[in-house]
Amino acid sequence: MAWTRKILRVNLTDRTCTSEPLNMEWARDYLGQRGLATKYLASEIDPKVDPLSPDNKIIWATGPLTGTMASTGGRYSVVTKGPLTGAIACSNSGGYFGAELKFAGWDMVIIEGRASSPVYLSIENGKAELRDASHLWGKTVWETEGQIKAEHQDPQVRVSCIGRAGENGVLYAGIINDLHRAAGRSGVGAVAGSKNLKAIAVRGTLGVGNIANPKEFMKVTFEKKKILKENAVTGQGLPTYGTQVLMNVINEIGAMPTRNHKDVQFEGARKISAEAMHEPRETDGKAQLVNNQACFGCTIACGRISKIDATHFSVVNSPKYWGASGGLEYEAAWALGCANGVDDIEALQYANMLCNEDGFDPISYGATIGAVMELYEMGVLTKEEIGIEAPFGSAKALTYMTEITARSEGFGKVIGLGSKRLCEKYGHPELSMSVKGQEFPAYDARGVQGMGLTYATSNRGACHLRSYTISSEVLGIPVKTDPLTTEGKPALVKAFQDATAVVDSSGLCVFTTFAWALSDIQPQLQAACEGDWSMEKLDLMGERIWNLERQFNNDAGFTRKDDDLPPRLKTEGAKVGPAKGMVSGIDKMIPEYYELRGWDKEGRLTAETVARLGL
Amino acid sequence: MQKSLHIDPSKCTSCLQCEMACSFENYGVFNNSLSRIKVFEFHHTGAKVPYTCTQCDEAWCMHACPVEAIKLDKTNGAKVVLEDVCVGCKVCTIACPFGTVNYVAETGKVQKCDLCGGDPACAEACPTGAITYVDANWTGLERMRQWADKLGNQSA
Numbered sequence: 001m002a003w004t005r006k007i008l009r010v011n012l013t014d015r016t017c018t019s020e021p022l023n024m025e026w027a028r029d030y031l032g033q034r035g036l037a038t039k040y041l042a043s044e045i046d047p048k049v050d051p052l053s054p055d056n057k058i059i060w061a062t063g064p065l066t067g068t069m070a071s072t073g074g075r076y077s078v079v080t081k082g083p084l085t086g087a088i089a090c091s092n093s094g095g096y097f098g099a100e101l102k103f104a105g106w107d108m109v110i111i112e113g114r115a116s117s118p119v120y121l122s123i124e125n126g127k128a129e130l131r132d133a134s135h136l137w138g139k140t141v142w143e144t145e146g147q148i149k150a151e152h153q154d155p156q157v158r159v160s161c162i163g164r165a166g167e168n169g170v171l172y173a174g175i176i177n178d179l180h181r182a183a184g185r186s187g188v189g190a191v192a193g194s195k196n197l198k199a200i201a202v203r204g205t206l207g208v209g210n211i212a213n214p215k216e217f218m219k220v221t222f223e224k225k226k227i228l229k230e231n232a233v234t235g236q237g238l239p240t241y242g243t244q245v246l247m248n249v250i251n252e253i254g255a256m257p258t259r260n261h262k263d264v265q266f267e268g269a270r271k272i273s274a275e276a277m278h279e280p281r282e283t284d285g286k287a288q289l290v291n292n293q294a295c296f297g298c299t300i301a302c303g304r305i306s307k308i309d310a311t312h313f314s315v316v317n318s319p320k321y322w323g324a325s326g327g328l329e330y331e332a333a334w335a336l337g338c339a340n341g342v343d344d345i346e347a348l349q350y351a352n353m354l355c356n357e358d359g360f361d362p363i364s365y366g367a368t369i370g371a372v373m374e375l376y377e378m379g380v381l382t383k384e385e386i387g388i389e390a391p392f393g394s395a396k397a398l399t400y401m402t403e404i405t406a407r408s409e410g411f412g413k414v415i416g417l418g419s420k421r422l423c424e425k426y427g428h429p430e431l432s433m434s435v436k437g438q439e440f441p442a443y444d445a446r447g448v449q450g451m452g453l454t455y456a457t458s459n460r461g462a463c464h465l466r467s468y469t470i471s472s473e474v475l476g477i478p479v480k481t482d483p484l485t486t487e488g489k490p491a492l493v494k495a496f497q498d499a500t501a502v503v504d505s506s507g508l509c510v511f512t513t514f515a516w517a518l519s520d521i522q523p524q525l526q527a528a529c530e531g532d533w534s535m536e537k538l539d540l541m542g543e544r545i546w547n548l549e550r551q552f553n554n555d556a557g558f559t560r561k562d563d564d565l566p567p568r569l570k571t572e573g574a575k576v577g578p579a580k581g582m583v584s585g586i587d588k589m590i591p592e593y594y595e596l597r598g599w600d601k602e603g604r605l606t607a608e609t610v611a612r613l614g615l
Numbered sequence: 616m617q618k619s620l621h622i623d624p625s626k627c628t629s630c631l632q633c634e635m636a637c638s639f640e641n642y643g644v645f646n647n648s649l650s651r652i653k654v655f656e657f658h659h660t661g662a663k664v665p666y667t668c669t670q671c672d673e674a675w676c677m678h679a680c681p682v683e684a685i686k687l688d689k690t691n692g693a694k695v696v697l698e699d700v701c702v703g704c705k706v707c708t709i710a711c712p713f714g715t716v717n718y719v720a721e722t723g724k725v726q727k728c729d730l731c732g733g734d735p736a737c738a739e740a741c742p743t744g745a746i747t748y749v750d751a752n753w754t755g756l757e758r759m760r761q762w763a764d765k766l767g768n769q770s771a
Contacts, residue, residue, distance in 0.1 A: 068645050069635045069740070096631075103646060156648075179658065207638060207646020214643065225742060239628075290661040294630035299742035301628035305661035324661030 002064035002211060002528040003027055008106045008128055010121055012195055013054060013113030017121075017128040022107050028531060029614065032063035034090050035505035035545040037079035037108060041088075042548060044110075047555035051083040051187075052169070052194040054114035060101065060160065060200060061109075063507025067102035067208040067296075070221045070524050071228055072509035074099045074296025076160075082186035083194075084171045084364065084418050085436045085461040087553045091174065091188045092465075092504055093160075094295030094303075095181030100158040103204030115196035120148070120161070123202040133198040140164060140357045141176045148201045161199030162189040163359030168408035169193060170416035172364035172439075180326025180356040181295060181303075186438060186460050189359050217527035224520050225299050231515035233475070238302035238511065239292055243330035244274035246442075246470075253474060253483065254577015255447030256334070257440060259341045259392045260370035261433050261566075264444045264574045268343025272333050276345055277304070283311050288349060290324045300511060304328060306349055314350035314399045326356050331464070334442035335366025340373055340398055347395035351402040358406035360416075367439035368419040369401055371431050380426050386411050430567050436461035436558065445569050445586070447579035448473050450481070450489040453589045456563045457493065459549035465510060467496035477514055484578065486585035490593035498542030505545060518542075544613040547597075551605055551615060560603045563590055617692050619751040620728075620735060622665050626745035629654050629663040636740035640731055649719070651728040652737045652746075665746055667737070668715035668728040670694055676727070679710035685727075692751065693730040701725055 005022045023040075030036040037059040049055045058080035065073040076098030082089025101109070104125050111121075118133040136144050141163040149157050158177065165173035166189030173189030174182045183189075192198075211217050228234040237245045250256050251269040258266040270276065277289040286307070294301035306327030308315055315321040328336075328348055332355070336348045355362040375381040376390040383389045387410055390397040404412030414422055419432040419439055433440050438461025445452030450469035455462040464470070469492055473483035481492060499518045503510050506521060519535060526533045565586050573581040594601065598609035605615070634650035642649050652667035674694045677685040684700035685707060687693075696716075701724040707716045708725060716727040728735075730748075738748040749756070 069632065069639065071742075099647075103648070205646065205648040207642075207644040207649065209642075209644030209646070211645075214639075218639070229742065291625075291663075292628055293661070293663070294628035296631055297635065298628075298630050299632065301630060301743075307661070323659035325658075 002068070002208070003032065003107050004102060004105050006106055008109045008123070009112070010109060010128070010130070011112045012115040012119065012130070012197060015115070015119075015130050017130065019126070029541065030545060030548075031502065031505035031541060032107065033061045033066070033075065033077045033505045033507060034079065034092065035501060035541065035548075037061035037077055038088060038090065038545065038548055038552070040108070040110060041079050041081070042552045045081065047081070047552050048557065049081060051081045051086065051191060054195070056081050056191060058111045058188065058191045058195065059108060062098050062102045062107055063505055064529050065524065066507035067099040068211065068221075068507070068528060069218065069297060070508060070528070071225045071299040072295065072297060072512050073507050074298065075507050075509055076101060076183075077504065078175050078183040078188040080188055080191045081556070082188065082460065083190045084187040085438050086556060087436050087461060087558060088459050088549045089186035089188055089191075090460055090504070090549075091183035091185045093175070093177055093181050093183040094298065094509060095178030096296045097158040097160045097177035097181075097202065098507070099296040100202045100204045103207050104202050105204065105206045109200065111195065111197060114194065118196045118198050120197070120199040120201060122152075123200065123204075125204060125206055136198045137167060138164065141359050142179060142357050144199055145179060148199060152201065152203070154203060157201050157203045159199055159201050161359075162192050163357060164406060164408065165358045165360035165416070166190055166193035168416065170360050170405065170408065171418045171421070172361040174359050174361050176356060176359045182356070182359070182361070184361040185363065185463065211528050212530045213527045217524070220523045220527050224516065224524060227520065228299055228512060228515050233477070233514040234300045234511065238300050238514070241274035242292065242302045242304045242327070244277060244304070244328060244333055246330045247273035247333060248275070249474065250443060253447055254574060254579050255444040255483070256338055257433070257442065257444045258338045260339065260374040260431065261440075261444065261568055262374070263576075264447055264579065265576055266338040266341070266343075268341070269338065271343040272328075272337045272345045272348055277306065277328065281309055283309050288345060289327060295509070298509065302511060308349045308353070309346045312346040312350065313396070314347055321350065321353055325353050328352055331441050332362040332366070335363045336398065338442070339366045339370035341392035342395050342398050343393070344395035347399050350399055354402045354406045360405065363441050364418055364439040365402070365405060365415070367433055368415055368422060369398060370433065371419040371423055372401070372415065373397070374431055375423070375426055375428065380428065433566055433568070434462055435565065436562050438462045443470060444574065444579075445565055445584040446574040446582050447577060448483040449486045449585055449589075450483070450492055452565055452569065452584040452586045453489055453493045453593060454496075456565055456586050456590065457497075457593060459546070459553055465500070467493045467500060468510070469493060469496055471496075471514065475514070478517065484582065486589050490589050490596050493593065494596050497546050498539065501542040501545040502538050540613070544615065547605055547609065547613050548615060554604050560601070563603055617751040618733075618748050619670065619692070619754060620667065620730070620738060621747045621749045621754045623745050623747075624662060624664040626743045627654060627663040627665055628743055629656050630742065632740040632742060633665060633737035633746055636736040640736035641726075651726060666715070668694070669713070670728075670730065675710040675712060676707035676716045679706045681706060688729070688732075691730050691733040694727065695729045696725055696727055698722070698724050
């Protein structure tokens with residue numbers, strides 16, 4: 001059990017909401033959330049479909065442990081075909097929305113078609129209806145959430161919605177819930193926008209009460225929470241410093257992509273680090289960081305709540321930004337800072353707030369700005385074209401470009417296309433630091449070789465969360481491997497990819513895996529869900545989910561050549577640090593990885609693999 | 616020794632483990648809407664504050680009840696709703712100055728914190744020590760210790 005066994009199917013074209021039973025056979029093979037939603041999507045749409053057409057579908061999905069007392073059990077995923085990449089898109093978010101959807105009695109919401117005018121989906125337990133959202137169109141995420149709560153006269157409604165970026169088709173627009181938690185990557189927000197779907201508002205009071213073995217579940221979840229508490233990363237590092245704990249660590253090992261990957265160390269890293277967020281400012285004597293915040297059910301609590309310096313140039317005339325708000329996470333601080341050479345932490349916080357307020361991915365956005373600044377310094381882009389002088393390191397350029405991107409004004413429309421299309425437009429496709437059209441996150445593939453393979457083979461385009469080998473290559477979890485060698489990395493990446501696919505399908509957060517192995521999650525699933533949930537079954541399931549995504553991408557037209565890194569990472573050696581002179585060994589790793597995966601030389605699943613995994 | 620729930624909002628992360636533990640203890644379901652302890656988030660300041668019944672000695676709810684459905688549990692000081700007796704008139708919800716007795720439409724009765732019979736599930740589930748169950752006479756002990764540390768525990 002642990003599933004509600006109910007799916008809400010919403011057809012926007014016909015304006016209908018219908019309930020249907022969950023396919024339990026699929027649930028046993030794909031668990032929930034990422035895996036199960038991908039199974040539904042792959043079975044229902046043509047992989048070649050235009051992502052922004054009515055024929056694409058978009059799915060909000062919880063996992064069996066969403067809405068339970070298992071630590072971090074509040075996750076949901078948004079699965080669709082992504083417009084940034086044309087590949088499978090699957091973005092995962094915390095906050096409180098996922099649990100609320102489950103409490104309302106739904107495992108999943110499948111959205112089809114396209115509404116003729118803006119609508120939002122209102123769910124109150126079993127009652128689901130589409131409501132007019134014309135008055136919400138053009139509003140930010142923050143305004144939308146406030147207005148829906150006011151209209152429903154219910155402060156306990158949870159809202160998952162798009163801001164102006166999603167409406168305007170910014171190709172890396174995200175879906176935001178609870179003001180600053182994001183299903184951030186791959187442009188899932190643009191898909192919602194293309195369907196004229198502004199938001200899902202949900203209030204659930206049914207709860208999750210169908211745990212298979214409640215007594216055992218309480219016992220085992222308490223034991224596992226203790227492991228998180230006692231672990232140095234999940235018990236101390238993350239609650240105290242958030243993911244920003246990594247800023248100085250990654251910089252020191254020379255794996256900090258800086259100025260569009262021209263450099264691998266950022267001289268300003270210290271000024272935008274977790275430590276800097278804790279330090280009192282000269283202007284008001286207060287630290288930027290206010291406190292930490294958990295998502296639903298999370299006993300780690302890595303989330304940052306920050307207050308910007310009200311005297312900073314970006315907000316001095318905008319009091320609405322002066323209150324506490326979602327603070328800098330490592331990836332955002334990197335993308336908005338290191339990728340552009342900007343070391344003004346207040347400017348970063350402002351840009352980060354705009355990403356939340358209007359719903360766009362700070363990773364892809366910041367990395368795109370890195371490309372803009374390089375093109376500006378090369379003289380390809382001019383002040384007239386951009387609207388401001390934009391050399392590397394300019395905080396003014398960063399904040400200006402964030403504002404025009406949020407509003408899709410002028411050059412902001414071009415920035416909203418992402419770095420691949422932008423660099424192609426100006427004749428320098430090689431300067432886009434992306435794979436399959438999605439920008440890299442905050443680890444240089446020259447200094448951490450496993451991450452290069454992670455990026456190249458990630459099913460949703462460059463992404464750190466599909467196989468976070470930083471755990472092993474840098475932090476030594478579960479065992480230390482040498483970040484500078486390619487040896488053994490194909491097997492390491494495959495193992496991480498498969499295990500993460502299970503975590504992402506369970507309802508739990510991948511950050512638990514700093515302390516938990518899959519064997520710590522297995523007994524929690526076993527106690528919650530009826531039937532057999534052995535390690536063997538979970539291992540195979542992770543592999544099955546990965547291959548299902550891959551199969552979808554292959555059918556969408558992706559081939560061997562799409563599993564590659566930009567020339568810069570293969571030809572320009574790292575300038576300094578432990579990896580000095582090194583390039584990515586991606587070409588060496590790919591054939592071995594394909595073989596381990598049971599794919600042919602072109603990266604297609606062999607018939608044996610399809611049969612073995614029951615695809 | 617009488618004990619009472621002690622809340623330190625500065626330690627709360629709003630994970631809602633307390634709410635789930637409460638609903639599970641009382642109803643066997645994970646359902647925050649049935650929880651007798653609530654965590655409030657104040658976005659503008661970033662504050663998160665758990666709030667529940669403080670078990671007043673001269674409890675307004677107990678005195679207001681016309682059918683004596685709220686009784687003192689002498690072993691722990693809790694004011695306990697007797698569901699069999701409660702008629703759902705909601706007078707106690709008006710009498711309580713703090714809003715911590717609430718009507719449950721599904722059962723037609725009111726509910727409030729009863730300290731789980733002396734072993735509150737919320738305190739056990741709280742991962743940060745924001746909710747503790749301590750000697751009722753010394754709820755200030757930890758804060759006194761912190762100030763004592765500040766005042767007199769400097770190394771020479």
